[in-house]
Amino acid sequence: MASKLVQLQAKAAQASQLVAKHGGAYHKQLLEQNKQYIQEPPTVEKCNLLSKQLFYTRLASFPGRYESFWKELDYVKHLWKNRQELKVEDAGIAALFGLELFAWFCAGEIVGRGFTITGYSV
Template sequence: MASMVRQLQSKAAVATKLVAEQGSSLYKRVLEENKHYIQQEPTVQKCQELSKQLFYTRLASLPGRYEALWKEIDFLKQKVFARNDLKLEELGIAVLFFGECYAWFCVGEIVGRGGTLTGYKV
């Protein structure tokens, strides 16, 4: 256990050194590449305006998302009614998908309650 802690500390030290040396240049490069997204007058009023634009844009996209949801549900209904014609690959993908969703739900519950997956507290 002590050797794992030392390894973790050495890796953290290397990462810290790398960020200290290259962090500012990376920050500047990312800002330069994405400067067309930066608002030139970053005032509180402008931020509130952009926030409202985002909210109402998302609100306006709801009807399209609602239609897409019903198209997906109709497709799923067709697959359920024609389940005798399902390929084994499609069935396997569906089972894996639902299994993964269930697993994420269970892991989320465990972690959300403060537990760990292994049972050991760190």
């Protein structure tokens, strides 16, 4: 156990040396590549302004999303009314969609339990 701790410490020291040596250059390169996204002047006030713009822009998108939701629901109601005319391809797509929803639900449950399958943490 002690030898594994020493190995881990050595690897951590090696990684920190690598970051100390190349981290600054990587940071400069990253900023240079993405300078079109940087707002000038970089102040707290500018960050607050951008935060508010993002919030209210997302808030303004709700009516469009609401309308799209009701259109989709009307389409599903129409398909349900005419389910006798439903093609195999449409039924397959619906089944795959339902399976995907179930898989995301299961994944969310696993994440919510702290990545344990049975619910018991070790």
